[in-house]
Amino acid sequence: MSIRINKDECIGCGKCQQVCPGSLIKIGDDNKAYIKYPKDCWGCTSCIKECPVDALRFYLGADIGGKGSSLYTQKRGDILKWIVVKFDGSRIITDINTKESNKY
Ligand code: SF4
Ligand code: SF4
Numbered sequence: 001m002s003i004r005i006n007k008d009e010c011i012g013c014g015k016c017q018q019v020c021p022g023s024l025i026k027i028g029d030d031n032k033a034y035i036k037y038p039k040d041c042w043g044c045t046s047c048i049k050e051c052p053v054d055a056l057r058f059y060l061g062a063d064i065g066g067k068g069s070s071l072y073t074q075k076r077g078d079i080l081k082w083i084v085v086k087f088d089g090s091r092i093i094t095d096i097n098t099k100e101s102n103k104y
Pocket of ligand 2: 005009010011012013014015016017032033050051052053054055056
């Protein structure tokens with residue numbers, strides 16, 4: 001597992017940096033985010049949920065059966081879309097209503 005940042009997409013807003021509980025993400029001199037301590041990332045996914053331009057991807061490696069698939073999110077109103085891009089290019093999309101997600 002690892003977080004990867006597409007620097008071509010990153011607009012340097014710093015939201016990922018603000019929410020990372022381990023302070024692992026920094027903004028470089030180029031005004032692009034980078035992960036300073038990638039080995040310390042425990043995959044909480046907080047950063048990918050905040051990125052407004054989908055520049056962050058969570059790579060699902062072979063260690064958890066992901067075979068190089070990746071995960072990102074898109075927010076549409078109250079709906080948070082969890083999008084898995086599988087290694088063959090197909091997608092699995094799960095919509096979560098954030099207003100309902102903490103109800104049991
Ligand atoms: S997944 Fe969590 S721990 Fe890892 S870089 Fe993102 S916010 Fe930090
Ligand atoms: S949240 Fe996204 S756009 Fe903003 S700094 Fe992080 S990677 Fe870049």
